[in-house]
Amino acid sequence: MPTVFNWQLGREMSYPYEGGHPKRQFAFVFNLNRCIGCQTCTMACKSTWTFSKGQEFMWWNNVETKPYGGYPQWWDVKILKLLEEANGEPQRWDVAQRDEKKPYGVYQGNTIFEAAEKHIGPEPQRVLGYLPSDEEWRAPNIYEDNSTGYEGGKLGLSKEGASLPEHKTWFFYLARICNHCSYPACLAACPRQAIYKRPEDGIVLIDQQRCRGYRKCVAACPYKKAMYRPSTRVSEKCIACYPRIEGKDPESGGRPMETRCMAACIGQIRLQGLVKMNPDGTWAEDRYNPIYYLVKVAKVALPLYPQLGTAPNGFYMPPRWVPRRYLAQMFGPGADEAITKYLTPDRELVAVLQLFRKTNRIIFRYAIEEGPKVYETERNGKPFTLYNDTIIGYGEDGTELIRTQVEEPVHVRPAQHLNSI
Ligand code: SF4
Ligand code: SF4
Numbered sequence: 001m002p003t004v005f006n007w008q009l010g011r012e013m014s015y016p017y018e019g020g021h022p023k024r025q026f027a028f029v030f031n032l033n034r035c036i037g038c039q040t041c042t043m044a045c046k047s048t049w050t051f052s053k054g055q056e057f058m059w060w061n062n063v064e065t066k067p068y069g070g071y072p073q074w075w076d077v078k079i080l081k082l083l084e085e086a087n088g089e090p091q092r093w094d095v096a097q098r099d100e101k102k103p104y105g106v107y108q109g110n111t112i113f114e115a116a117e118k119h120i121g122p123e124p125q126r127v128l129g130y131l132p133s134d135e136e137w138r139a140p141n142i143y144e145d146n147s148t149g150y151e152g153g154k155l156g157l158s159k160e161g162a163s164l165p166e167h168k169t170w171f172f173y174l175a176r177i178c179n180h181c182s183y184p185a186c187l188a189a190c191p192r193q194a195i196y197k198r199p200e201d202g203i204v205l206i207d208q209q210r211c212r213g214y215r216k217c218v219a220a221c222p223y224k225k226a227m228y229r230p231s232t233r234v235s236e237k238c239i240a241c242y243p244r245i246e247g248k249d250p251e252s253g254g255r256p257m258e259t260r261c262m263a264a265c266i267g268q269i270r271l272q273g274l275v276k277m278n279p280d281g282t283w284a285e286d287r288y289n290p291i292y293y294l295v296k297v298a299k300v301a302l303p304l305y306p307q308l309g310t311a312p313n314g315f316y317m318p319p320r321w322v323p324r325r326y327l328a329q330m331f332g333p334g335a336d337e338a339i340t341k342y343l344t345p346d347r348e349l350v351a352v353l354q355l356f357r358k359t360n361r362i363i364f365r366y367a368i369e370e371g372p373k374v375y376e377t378e379r380n381g382k383p384f385t386l387y388n389d390t391i392i393g394y395g396e397d398g399t400e401l402i403r404t405q406v407e408e409p410v411h412v413r414p415a416q417h418l419n420s421i
Contacts (some may be wrong), residue, residue, distance in 0.1 A: 001119060004183060007282045008332075010102030011344045014114050016188045017069040018124050025202035026240050028262065028272040029294050029301040031317040031356065033342070034359055036267045037063055042140060044264035045177075049239070054231025056128045058139040060199030060238040061261040067326065068143040071176075072136035075224040076305065079112070080329070082128055083091035083308070084113035091307040093333045099284065103299060104306065104334045111309025112185060125222035127185045137227075145171065172319040175269065177261060178238035179202045179224040179304065179312030182281050186237070201274060202313065203240040211235055223307045245274075245362070248397040255395050256362040268357035273364070281311070282319045288365045290313075290355050290393070298349050300338045304330035317342060345384045350406055351391040363393035374407060 003012040004019035045061035055246040062071040074197060084090055087109040095105035110118070112128040181196075184204045187195040193221045194210035195217060197203070206226070217226035218235060226237045227232070241259035242248055249257050257263070262270040273291040276284040286292045294301040294315070301315035318327045318335050318345060327335035341349065351368045371388035378384060386406065395400040 001113070001260075003017075005179065005182065005280050005282070006111075006309060006311050007101065007112070007308065008104065008311050009107040010097060011106050011181075013111050013185050014117055016113065019054065019183075019281055020197075021182065021277050021279060022197065022199050023204035023276040024181070024200070024276050025293075025313055026272075026282075027246065027275050027291050027313040027315065028177075028270060029149075029291055029315045029317065030175050031269045031301075031353075032172055032174065032319040033317060034269040034356075035063065035173040035175055037065065037141070037144070037264050037385075039063055039141070040266045041175060041261035041270070044260045046239075048241070048260045050236075054229040055236075057137045058227045058229065058236065060225070061175070061177045062140040062175050063173050064141050065144050066145060066174045066322075067171065068146050069141055069174075071140045072132040072224050073139075073142055073144070075132065076330075078129075078130060078132075079222045079308065079395045080305075082112070082117060082130065083112060086110055086128060091232045091329070091332075095333050101295070101380065104332045106301075106417060107307055107332075109307060111185075111187065111307070112220075113309055118220075120353060126216075127189045129189070129219040129222065131186065131219040132213060132224060148300070156387075159167065170322055172322055174316075176225070176257075176304075177224065177231035177314065178204065178225060178240070179310070179314040180238075180240055180336050181313065182311035183309065184218040185222055185308075185310050186226040189216040191216060197264075198242075201242070201245055202277070203242050204237070205239055205242075205247065206230075206235055208234055208235055208236075218396050222305065222310065226337055252361070255397075255399075255401075257362050258362055261353045262357075263358055263360040271356045273362055290352055290363055290366050293348075293352055293366075296354070298341060299334060300341050300349065300378050301339055306332045344379045344384055347387055348384070348388065351389045354391050354406060355393050355402070358404050359393060361395055361401045363401060365394045365398075367392045367394070371405065 002015040002018045004015045006013045042061050050058045062072050093105045097106045115128040116125040116331040162333050189394040192210050194207045211231040215228050218228050228235050244257040246254050247254045262272045274285045275291050278284045301317050305313050318331050320339050369390040374386040375390050376385045389406040390405050395401045
């Protein structure tokens, strides 16, 4: 099998095809500290792309309640178990080797591609995976808001009710779409070569004419974001709202727009962009691209289960209240550093966080104009100063898209009468 460089693992890895990378890559950052599980993103996607016959159980965007929820049910528990069995141990990283090219150190285990190479069985596998049962696809947010486990009935609901142990409970919402991976497992597994990655933006698509519905992509995608449609007998997946990325949405004025799920986000957790790529699949330096800044400079946004090896292009700011061991399993060894930085953000990070959901056009560059000091305090034992800086987001052609401030203006309306609202 050829080898490719996976910067998220800090090493070369086996992949069924030679590495080929787009000029720029569709990527996004979700701040999980802010998601309120309202599912507006889920419905924005569903009402745009998956409202037809045969797509009833198809949720290209879903938001699941962790740790117990999942769509399809147990998707991450199952693939982690398979990988750990293949590796003979939980994930292991050599963090001492961390540097600019290997921001999380070097992953020591096998990926889902390498584990499949070692698989012994009647059928050769290109990717370690499994096909979920129909029942597992039944609900996009099963165990919604469940913060503790108990013996459940058929639907996972307790017949006796459950009491929650105080102060020991936690949960969070994990919003998910296809990661438009740099080394897609869906693409690697397809015997028809029906899946391709677009050279202009790295969006991963399934050619509906070539697909014969073998469901190898459904079994291979570790994130379970390739889905089978029984009415057409072919597979479908998130298309990253590519007409919007291309600036073809009637509303766009010809400018690249963020996807429907990003633009609809009530909690303002989402920021999407296009990052410049080097020919080896690493990110080209683009210091003032907000996605580049959050992932590569501030290092507050991390890939989801990087140990799987697909080099996902969705990055998450981990929820600060969740046990660190759980976060390390989910986001790799960068979780501690990301939370420390988020809890006491520096001046630039505070400003960049204001860009989330201030425009539905894609921001390619930002600039900060310094403003006055607002106050000084101490946060988590460290000095913290808040400045009312102005942050400006620019489009691809350098046009100013958005200008906002750290301190939101407060408008006090004059009272009309005693009960005036
Ligand atoms: S998340 Fe799954 S469906 Fe999407 S590109 Fe990666 S492997 Fe393919
Ligand atoms: S719209 Fe935003 S806040 Fe609401 S569930 Fe989706 S990601 Fe979370």
